Amino acid sequence: MFSKAIVRQPCKNLINGLTSANLGIPDYSKAVTQHKQYINALLECELEVIILDAEERFPDSAFIEDTALLTPKCAIIMRPGEKSRKGETESIKTLLPSFFSNIEEIKSPGTIEGGDIMMAGSHFYIGISKRTNKNGADQLIKILSKYGFTGSTIQLKNMLHLKTGLAYLENNNLLIAGEFVNNKAFNDFNRINVPEEESYGANCIWVNDYVLVPGGYPKVKSKIELKGYKTISVDVSEFRKLDGGLSCLSLRF
Numbered sequence: 547m548f549s550k551a552i553v554r555q556p557c558k559n560l561i562n563g564l565t566s567a568n569l570g571i572p573d574y575s576k577a578v579t580q581h582k583q584y585i586n587a588l589l590e591c592e593l594e595v596i597i598l599d600a601e602e603r604f605p606d607s608a609f610i611e612d613t614a615l616l617t618p619k620c621a622i623i624m625r626p627g628e629k630s631r632k633g634e635t636e637s638i639k640t641l642l643p644s645f646f647s648n649i650e651e652i653k654s655p656g657t658i659e660g661g662d663i664m665m666a667g668s669h670f671y672i673g674i675s676k677r678t679n680k681n682g683a684d685q686l687i688k689i690l691s692k693y694g695f696t697g698s699t700i701q702l703k704n705m706l707h708l709k710t711g712l713a714y715l716e717n718n719n720l721l722i723a724g725e726f727v728n729n730k731a732f733n734d735f736n737r738i739n740v741p742e743e744e745s746y747g748a749n750c751i752w753v754n755d756y757v758l759v760p761g762g763y764p765k766v767k768s769k770i771e772l773k774g775y776k777t778i779s780v781d782v783s784e785f786r787k788l789d790g791g792l793s794c795l796s797l798r799f
Contacts, residue, residue, distance in 0.1 A: 547754050551593045552641070552797040556581050556608040556785075557600035563788040564606055564628060566706070570787055577784035581608065584758075584795055587778045591753040593798070598641070604634045608785070609794040612659035612677075613638045615670075615686070616799035619693040620648035622686065627657040627677030645799070650689045656682030661707030661794055666714045670697040671731070673708030700731060709793050711740075713750040715757055719773055721766070723748035738773065741765050749791030751798070758792050 556577045563572070588595050601607040606628075613635045615622040621642045623635050642649055652658050662673035663686070670690055672683040680699070687697035703725050705711050712732075713721040720732055723740035740748045747763030750770065759767045761781035770777055782792055 548591075548593055548798045550596065550645070550799055551588045551753075552596045552598065552610060552638075553581070553585060553588075553795060554598040554608050554610045555600040557602045557605065559602050559605045560608060560788065562605045564630065565788045567787055567789050572784040572787040577608075580781050580784055581795070584780050584782065584792070587758055587780050588753065588796065588798075590778060591756045591758075593753065596641075598637065601634065601637070604631065606631055606788065606790075607634050609661075609788075609790050610634075610638070610797055611794045612661050614642065614797055615660055615663055616642075616646070616797050617665070617690075617693065617695065618799075619695075620650055620689070621646040622689055623649065623651040624658050624660055625652040625654065625656055625682060626659050627675075627679070648693070652682050652685050655679075656685045658682030658686055659707065660797075661709050662702075664708055664712055664714055666720075666735075668695050670695060671708060671712075672697055672699050673702045673705075674699050675702040675705070675707060677707065698731070700726075700729065706789050709749055710789075710791070711745065711748050713748060713752070713793070715750070715752045715770070715773070715775065721748050721750055721770070736773075738769050740769075746786060746791070749793055751793050751796075753798060760786075760792055 658678045662678040664671045711723040720735035721738045723745045744763045747766030751758045757775045761779040
């Protein structure tokens with residue numbers, strides 16, 4: 547169960563964020579409204595939400611999940627793969643000692659982003675992607691082993707991040723889409739296959755028996771509800787324009 551979440555308000559400069567989505571320039575005002583609705587959804591899940599100020603120096607800084615991995619035993623500072631994002635970790639380093647006594651950090655030449663890490667019980671799946679390299683993944687696995695966790699890597703072919711196509715919903719249930727559907731690494735899960743036309747809907751988050759689902763993906767929502775979960779729909783269409791999703795917008799612990 548989670549008790550807290552950290553979010554960062556979107557900055558006006560988000561219109562210059564990194565993207566390959568070809569969905570147009572995000573509307574800042576609409577993004578702010580959607581972000582508030584996202585915070586309200588976390589509050590509905592009975593989380594205390596720590597809201598950090600916007601960082602105009604970093605267009606993608608609302609995607610705070612990429613800056614750190616928060617586990618029950620330690621916090622690990624990431625090292626984003628894009629040069630324009632590396633400074634995003636500075637404020638997180640300052641904040642996390644208020645909540646964690648054990649803090650680790652990924653060092654150069656490793657790169658790794660939180661969007662490439664999926665925790666399932668005590669095991670962590672780590673995507674090797676354009677943003678996360680093997681050195682970063684190996685460093686993370688070594689750190690995790692100090693605290694009794696295990697980790698393994700998954701080579702990505704097309705997706706930006708591992709959690710672009712996967713969401714662990716606890717109770718051995720895994721939402722799975724795209725290139726991961728036939729990956730044998732996930733055969734032992736109760737797999738909830740996401741229809742190709744709703745592939746963006748795979749990026750959901752489990753929060754204290756609720757599942758937050760991106761708005762506009764009714765088939766995904768229905769499949770999750772058939773498994774017995776309560777769902778909350780949140781429109782994150784402006785963040786989708788920057789290749790972002792629900793999990794990207796918070797650090798939950």
